[in-house]
Amino acid sequence: MTQIFFYIMAATVVGGALGVVLVRSVVYAALFLVMSLLGVAGVYLLLSVEFLALVQVLVYSGAVMVLIIFVLMLTRVEDLKQHLDGDQRPLAAVAALSLLGAFIAVASQTKWPRYDGDLTVVPFTTISDALFNRWAVPFEIASAVLLVALVGAVVISMQEEGER
Amino acid sequence: MEDVAAGVSLQHYVVLSMILFSIGVYGVLARRNAVLILMSVELMLNAVSINMVAFAVYTAPSLFEGIIFAIFIIAVAAAEVGLALGVILRIFRNRGTANVDEVNSLKW
Numbered sequence A: 001m002t003q004i005f006f007y008i009m010a011a012t013v014v015g016g017a018l019g020v021v022l023v024r025s026v027v028y029a030a031l032f033l034v035m036s037l038l039g040v041a042g043v044y045l046l047l048s049v050e051f052l053a054l055v056q057v058l059v060y061s062g063a064v065m066v067l068i069i070f071v072l073m074l075t076r077v078e079d080l081k082q083h084l085d086g087d088q089r090p091l092a093a094v095a096a097l098s099l100l101g102a103f104i105a106v107a108s109q110t111k112w113p114r115y116d117g118d119l120t121v122v123p124f125t126t127i128s129d130a131l132f133n134r135w136a137v138p139f140e141i142a143s144a145v146l147l148v149a150l151v152g153a154v155v156i157s158m159q160e161e162g163e164r
Numbered sequence B: 001m002e003d004v005a006a007g008v009s010l011q012h013y014v015v016l017s018m019i020l021f022s023i024g025v026y027g028v029l030a031r032r033n034a035v036l037i038l039m040s041v042e043l044m045l046n047a048v049s050i051n052m053v054a055f056a057v058y059t060a061p062s063l064f065e066g067i068i069f070a071i072f073i074i075a076v077a078a079a080e081v082g083l084a085l086g087v088i089l090r091i092f093r094n095r096g097t098a099n100v101d102e103v104n105s106l107k108w
Helices: A002-022 A026-046 A050-074 A089-109 A124-134 A136-157 B010-030 B034-059 B065-095
Strands: none
Touching: A002 A026, A002 B010, A002 B034, A026 A050, A026 B010, A026 B034, A050 A124, A050 B034, A050 B065, A089 B010, A124 A136, A124 B065, A136 B065, B010 B034, B034 B065
């Protein structure tokens, strides 16, 4: 049963990702990205990490996708259709495939640690415990990073005088 | 607790994340539109997150380092997307294009 769900999720993730890199329209690519990210949320659920699946849906397929679609709209990519892909597509395919080949070769030769017990669902309280006690300082730094990025994004994209 | 791990090993997740990462690499190399490149980078970040979480769950179920790492990856990715989209918007306003091949000079 788990195996069936895993393959469904894997097909969603890989199919969506292929759509992102292959499809001719940027809006379709964005929608394929949503599909892929939701598939990743499903993979987190299979790994029994409910909190991450929730965050994935909220942050990635919610906030980040809204941002990306807004910028697609503002940069009028749909109107200026030329050159979504460069001339280097075959080279890129060769590079990516050889990288994948190397990965698979390594993965098939490695002795992965076997975990025979059951996966237990990671409760929210455990994660918040770890996040706010042991990892409190990195957590605060991450929030500072987010704040700085927010202010920086506003400053960078602010309209200057004389600009159209 | 029901048997969640049945039939799916760590290797499955690692191979899935490798495939996703390679697709992201292809997208970054082949796509010329800055927003599409950014979307491919998101795919690669997600591949890394899957790897982190799978290793955390399968090799050290009582520790949560990998999961915490994935949370930070998501936070940093959100910050990165916000900043990068601001830069792309700025480039589009100044140069009238979001194509990275046409943005090839530091001076204009």
